[in-house]
Amino acid sequence: MASIRDVAKEAGVGVGTVSRFLNESGYVSEETRVKLEEAMKKLDYTPNELARNLYHKKTGIIAVLVPNISNPFFSEFVGYAEAELYKYGFKMMLCNTEKESNAELEYLDMLRRHIVDGVIAGVHTLDVEMYKKIQKPIVALDRYLGENIPVVSVDHKKGGRLAAETLIANGCKKILHFKGGTEVESPYLERHYEFERVMKEHNISTTCYELEWNRFDFGYYRKIVKDVFSKGIEFDGVFGGDGPAIECMNETIRSHRKVPGDVKFVSYDGTYITEVVEPRMTAVVQPIEGLAKESVHLIHRLIGGRIYQDKNVVLDVELRKGDTTVI
Amino acid sequence: MASIRDVAKEAGVGVGTVSRFLNESGYVSEETRVKLEEAMKKLDYTPNELARNLYHKKTGIIAVLVPNISNPFFSEFVGYAEAELYKYGFKMMLCNTEKESNAELEYLDMLRRHIVDGVIAGVHTLDVEMYKKIQKPIVALDRYLGENIPVVSVDHKKGGRLAAETLIANGCKKILHFKGGTEVESPYLERHYEFERVMKEHNISTTCYELEWNRFDFGYYRKIVKDVFSKGIEFDGVFGGDGPAIECMNETIRSHRKVPGDVKFVSYDGTYITEVVEPRMTAVVQPIEGLAKESVHLIHRLIGGRIYQDKNVVLDVELRKGDTTVI
DNA sequence: GCTTGTTGTGGAACCCGTTCCATATGCGCT
């Protein structure tokens, strides 16, 4: 591979001149420009980004950590994040952390080793201490990773309330509530707290089914729904993440009960999959594109070294009525 | 940030010794090891991967190009690919190419600029010439990108036949067939050819609906299904990709026809989404994990510089019966 | 005593692009 010195020699100029030409920095005469263009074409020269990276101590790569890329929430998030990163001139390194617990640590270490310029962490980690130590650009998606790490999330309290009010308005009396794992205090748990609070206010009984921590595959959702049904739990209204809600709805239909006639469903997240099932799922919709854009925006600002107060971002949620509720 | 020279100075040794210690290459006395460990701890030293990359002319990063990461086929592929790459010590750069046509070119250019060591291309590109020029490790997922570029795909002919035979065995007489875009000759088109061939042999009439090239979002699938219904096309059997088949099934149910009573469905790909709808979709299943593993295996061998005949890989498909067919 | 081999170490040269300083020319102005 031809280097900048080869080009300089070929064109009969110094390396500094070649560099100035390549980066449009400083003076280069028209005559020299022509010579350089010819030399570069002749040698099929391409700048080696690695050398640039070394000098500038940055790669333009952002690591995005998610527990499970196949889960619609994360695949939509990743898709939007990639597009937004691209706009800023960043490349995205994707890190699926479900497979091995130490993969997450390894990916974090890339920050220190200068392989990535920043990290957007959408993982449900237990080891928060790790993050606190790192003084590098990190943005957390819907998790608390330490006081200095900005969080991007939605108004989960409103989301929980919307879901509860919808099921109440639909006349549900026996609620089945799929709840995320509570091992780690996370923003998203607020929706469950609020949901339960509203239900209690209306004296409506709920059955809480707590999911395992950090499981996001539909096979698992199917398993827990089977479990619910085998236990003979009765319900006429269901609230849960898109996955559990959909699997539960399917099993409900298979056991010859009508949706929304006999059982109403409201799911949380509102990923595309809620519109791919029949009947369409009524859902509290998270603005996933907005979450992705804000995450990228934040990481960009952190890398730029701009510090500011109130770094956390909270976006709005809304209810999208489908056909699993009447109202 | 401390450099290797700082460590050398701190420990009172030469840089070569530090490097040998770090890489377990060459002799380092026990006494020196202790001094170095202390110096590194004191300076909080971490090797700068960028400098290593520059010397070795590699980054350990593989670019994976897909048109739409939210589509279950690609998100599953990417998930498995990431896990497999991780096993080989590679990191994955994810490139969503749907958004802008020139993004693909830009990502390919990273090969020349030494940013990535290899490319796994799952894109539906029109500009095959680009790929032919690049003499770098590239593996194509289910596409032809030039004679020198190995292709990983499945036995689409068998897949098309399985689908056709299933619908025939179910007694279907009027087939609706969603066909992928034919702009580019691709391995996957073989399934459509074979499907039509078998149908013709049995004198069964089919209506072919050709999809736009390079569209993989469910919003689009919904649109084309609406189009089919508005045209009043009649059918009692449907074959298409997971997405079109599912959207078509949903619309069929909404128009009060029974599945599989009135209309049978067989979809192609068999991603997890076919098991998340009710009734479960009968599908020709592509071994996505196998495709991902083979792709990574190939790229690894290409980077290692091993050349061999018959580079292309063809994996088997099988039919998974769901509840959208009777037999 | 001399060769040979193993262990151990320092540092220059290299990978390749960037930056900055030294230097030089030409032009306009006083």
Added chain:
DNA sequence: AGCGCATATGGAACGGGTTCCACAACAAGC
């Protein structure tokens, strides 16, 4: 003529690792 400034260029030093060569010390073998 002398000064200031824009234009233009070469090349050393730098970023932070890796490799290789030169050189030493010491033990074993003849």
